[in-house]
Amino acid sequence: MRYVTFLLFTALFWGCATKIPSYQNIKINKAYFQGSSKEKKLVSAFANYWQARIKGDYKTSFSYELPYQQYIKDFNKYKELIGGIYKGTTITLKNIKYSHPNIAIVTRVVKIGKNLYPRKDKWIYIDGKWYHKFYQTILPPRNPEDADFQ
Secondary structure (H helix, E strand, O other): OHHHHHHHHEEEEEHHHHHOOOOOOOEOOOOHHHHHHHHEEEHHHHHHHHHHHHHHHHHHHHHOHHHHHHHHHHHHHHHHHHOOOOOEEEEEEEEEEEEEEEEEEEEEEEEEEOOOEEEEEEEEEEEEEEOOOOOOOOOOOOHHHHHOOO
């Protein structure tokens, strides 16, 4: 009887330990949750950031922007620049490429109605946390890679 109880508890806790988080309106391939600890942090930051943008939780999305961008752009200006609640009905993480061990280019597909729009985000790893690079279209891009983000 003790053995059966032990097996039941082990199965219960094993299931809890391997559960993949679910996000409303965010689609992520399960394989991304099997990667390194650093990549799991990136996927989690990506999902939390875009979930906040979809829900209109500006404080949360602002906390994921690069620290220097938070410094030069106050919170109210940030809210004006992002243009309100994100209109995408679903956001799918398609690909992650690393241009440097601490710089990730994340390709996402935004679905609005029946239309699909591919977009790229740049994420930068600083002191154990991934930060989103906020882009604005005020200045022309410096190079073709930057043009992808505007």
